[in-house]
Amino acid sequence: MNIKSKEDVYNEIENNNVKFIRLQFTDIQGVVKDVEIPVTQVKKALETGISFDGSSIEGFVRIDESDMVLRPDVRSFALLPWDQGKGVVARMVCDICKPDGSPFEGDPRYVLRRVLKEAHDLGFSFNVGPELEFFLFQIENGKATTKPHDFGRYFEFAPADLAEDIRREIVLGLIDLGFNIEAAHHEVAFGQHEIDFKYDDALSTADNVVTFRYVTRTIAKLNGLHATFMPKPLTSENGSGMHVNLSLSKDGKNAFFDPQDEEELDKIAYHFIGGVLEHIKGITAISNPLVNSYKRLVPGYEAPVYITWSGPNRSSLVRIPAARGQSTRVELRSPDPSCNPYLTFAAILAAGLKGIKEEIDPGETTDVNIYDLTPKGLADRNIDTLPPTLLDAANHLAKDEFLRDALGEHVHENLLRIAYAEWDAYKLQVHDWETNRYLNAV
Numbered sequence: 001m002n003i004k005s006k007e008d009v010y011n012e013i014e015n016n017n018v019k020f021i022r023l024q025f026t027d028i029q030g031v032v033k034d035v036e037i038p039v040t041q042v043k044k045a046l047e048t049g050i051s052f053d054g055s056s057i058e059g060f061v062r063i064d065e066s067d068m069v070l071r072p073d074v075r076s077f078a079l080l081p082w083d084q085g086k087g088v089v090a091r092m093v094c095d096i097c098k099p100d101g102s103p104f105e106g107d108p109r110y111v112l113r114r115v116l117k118e119a120h121d122l123g124f125s126f127n128v129g130p131e132l133e134f135f136l137f138q139i140e141n142g143k144a145t146t147k148p149h150d151f152g153r154y155f156e157f158a159p160a161d162l163a164e165d166i167r168r169e170i171v172l173g174l175i176d177l178g179f180n181i182e183a184a185h186h187e188v189a190f191g192q193h194e195i196d197f198k199y200d201d202a203l204s205t206a207d208n209v210v211t212f213r214y215v216t217r218t219i220a221k222l223n224g225l226h227a228t229f230m231p232k233p234l235t236s237e238n239g240s241g242m243h244v245n246l247s248l249s250k251d252g253k254n255a256f257f258d259p260q261d262e263e264e265l266d267k268i269a270y271h272f273i274g275g276v277l278e279h280i281k282g283i284t285a286i287s288n289p290l291v292n293s294y295k296r297l298v299p300g301y302e303a304p305v306y307i308t309w310s311g312p313n314r315s316s317l318v319r320i321p322a323a324r325g326q327s328t329r330v331e332l333r334s335p336d337p338s339c340n341p342y343l344t345f346a347a348i349l350a351a352g353l354k355g356i357k358e359e360i361d362p363g364e365t366t367d368v369n370i371y372d373l374t375p376k377g378l379a380d381r382n383i384d385t386l387p388p389t390l391l392d393a394a395n396h397l398a399k400d401e402f403l404r405d406a407l408g409e410h411v412h413e414n415l416l417r418i419a420y421a422e423w424d425a426y427k428l429q430v431h432d433w434e435t436n437r438y439l440n441a442v
Helices: 006-015 039-047 108-121 164-176 202-222 267-287 341-358 375-380 390-399 401-407 409-427 432-438
Strands: 018-026 032-038 050-053 067-072 088-097 125-140 143-148 181-186 192-197 225-228 242-250 330-332
Touching (some): 006 018, 006 039, 006 088, 018 202, 108 202, 125 202, 164 202, 242 341, 267 401, 267 409, 401 409
Antiparallel strands (some): 018 032, 125 192, 125 225, 242 330
């Protein structure tokens, strides 16, 4: 579905007998919000926008400045791929504006747009290809459990993998929504899965991440299961990551590729990595926004812990996959699928562009298995670690003035407010681990 104009939207509505439109956006945490309108209101939505109360949305505005306007992006128009019962329903992703038509600085989509403009002004386009992992759990008495739907392992298939048909249903639904799906498979943990879709420009990819989560949860529910993108739902199993493959293009060519370099990497790639590594501790508060995110970022479960970069070494935080030419890319392995993709991509790109402009050196590659290094080996190589808790990550974000400017003060302050509030709520709780360990021991 190649939608480029309002007229294309009107034609699709008529040709498919669409009855309702869901206008969707995300709050600052990346949670999908929407308002449904009948098609009789679509012209108003596309011409003047639909007003809503921004004070009721997390991270937006105070009650005395609450009026906000949803402006649909026509390129995001798509028919929802499941039976709605009351007629065909479509959706459009929206930008958020103030009543005077100016962009709202707290809109995550606008934050990414602003950083993408900086890249464009430097002659670059920014592509992102994410790899989202998720779990399918059983539902009992109407409530989600942490009982895996199956007991398959990495790349296994039926009968160990019981979710083949559900994954196919998710894939078909995503294809109906315009996704270019590359692969789908069982992941390492019981009940864990991955579906990969082709890279695209960063804004379209962020829209797709949000849509992916929405579609996956919906189709799981229709099959009597619960899909979760919680980073670490099971103590003894691998967590779910969202590795992101990043590349810059200039004049239609991959800006990270240089066939004359020993590693076939352009200096732009080295400097981009240098910028990301310099700000990765603050970025982590954005790309790994939950207390639970840091239960995944521990040694022994295939998640990155150490701030290093390398070639194909999967124990590094940043690695360079083997493909070269137009496929040359940088893979950042720390983000998880609970993040707000707009803000995560914006922070990564801003740091990478800073690295290019300031020619930041990423340092030497680390081509050994870092998980096998002793504390002395880590110290000898000056290998630093990611923040171990949400509190530590938030403190790094609070001190990072560059990220404050890149995100805007409104978003920066609200991300910190939410992170500190989550940490305060977490530290007040007495957990099962504590009672099991201490109740009869002290």
